[in-house]
Amino acid sequence: MSTETVPPGRGAAGLRAFLHGLPGVDRVGADERAARLATRSIKTTAKAQAIDLAIAMVDLTTLEGADTPGKVRALCAKAARPDPEDRSVPPVAAVCVYSDLVGVAVEALDGTGIGVASVATAFPSGRAPLAAKLADVRAAVAAGAAEIDMVIDRGAFLAGDYATVDAEIRAVREACGDAHLKVILETGELVTYDNVRRASWLAMDAGADFIKTSTGKVSPAATLPVTLVMLEAVRDYRAATGRTVGVKPAGGIRTTKDALKYLVLVNETAGPDWLTPDLFRLGASSLLNDLLMQRRKLTTGVYSGPDHFTLD
Numbered sequence: 001m002s003t004e005t006v007p008p009g010r011g012a013a014g015l016r017a018f019l020h021g022l023p024g025v026d027r028v029g030a031d032e033r034a035a036r037l038a039t040r041s042i043k044t045t046a047k048a049q050a051i052d053l054a055i056a057m058v059d060l061t062t063l064e065g066a067d068t069p070g071k072v073r074a075l076c077a078k079a080a081r082p083d084p085e086d087r088s089v090p091p092v093a094a095v096c097v098y099s100d101l102v103g104v105a106v107e108a109l110d111g112t113g114i115g116v117a118s119v120a121t122a123f124p125s126g127r128a129p130l131a132a133k134l135a136d137v138r139a140a141v142a143a144g145a146a147e148i149d150m151v152i153d154r155g156a157f158l159a160g161d162y163a164t165v166d167a168e169i170r171a172v173r174e175a176c177g178d179a180h181l182k183v184i185l186e187t188g189e190l191v192t193y194d195n196v197r198r199a200s201w202l203a204m205d206a207g208a209d210f211i212k213t214s215t216g217k218v219s220p221a222a223t224l225p226v227t228l229v230m231l232e233a234v235r236d237y238r239a240a241t242g243r244t245v246g247v248k249p250a251g252g253i254r255t256t257k258d259a260l261k262y263l264v265l266v267n268e269t270a271g272p273d274w275l276t277p278d279l280f281r282l283g284a285s286s287l288l289n290d291l292l293m294q295r296r297k298l299t300t301g302v303y304s305g306p307d308h309f310t311l312d
């Protein structure tokens, strides 16, 4: 991996040359490595710890047109105390909502220490004038969002117009102020793993605190091989620049088994430094209940069905 990074203000041609100068991704190798790591088994004691870590890494998400303040309040209650019968269950990392519901979530989570993440920049398509995208970001931050999950302009990226994507991310970064910025690559639309690597480096260089796989609205959403490519990117980016960027697979992660596969992947690819909610999140709308069910089974030996827990 080249240790060169993109200096701020490099022109469009320089940016293009840099991104196309990154080593190519061996697709077969990445698929095989992800598949091999997915077969690793975890011992029961480590599994209990891993489930709690996975719970603490969840960005508990609702991103439906039919979302209501009531649904968001219920989700926030669940975020703060995932299992009301067991106080040893940790809270989740954040609650992720559309920008107009940030205020509701901020109020509901007051005093819990749980942050509110807002999707923004014309989520999920990313198709709007930059001014509208920035207004979306500013409104979410003004309402108290601690984290902004922006989408990149995939049309510009796929057309090779990296400078536009770079400029948008930098503008959003500035509009975020103190809020953390997650940049959604929408890997299901990026066609190749080489593009996933390029988009990862582009986003990191433009100021992303996290790179995120997907909106959850496009198939395929998060996959293990794509997440592996992104974990390699954050690892190599830190080696090159000294800055540490987090990773968030999101969309389609529904089972404890899947969540644990991601944790093994993190440990084996980026390394144990990333095994913290500060640097790794699982974006999911319906994973938490399965984590709670498997946790209950490990601690009591009894399997509680999904009816036992409130809806995700």
Ligand SMILES: O=C[C@H](O)COP(=O)(O)O
Residues within 6 Å of the ligand: 061, 063, 096, 214, 215, 216, 217, 221, 250, 251, 252, 253, 283, 284, 285, 286, 287
């Ligand atoms: O960012 C999170 C995703 O939108 C959630 O996707 P999901 O509903 O497939 O879990």
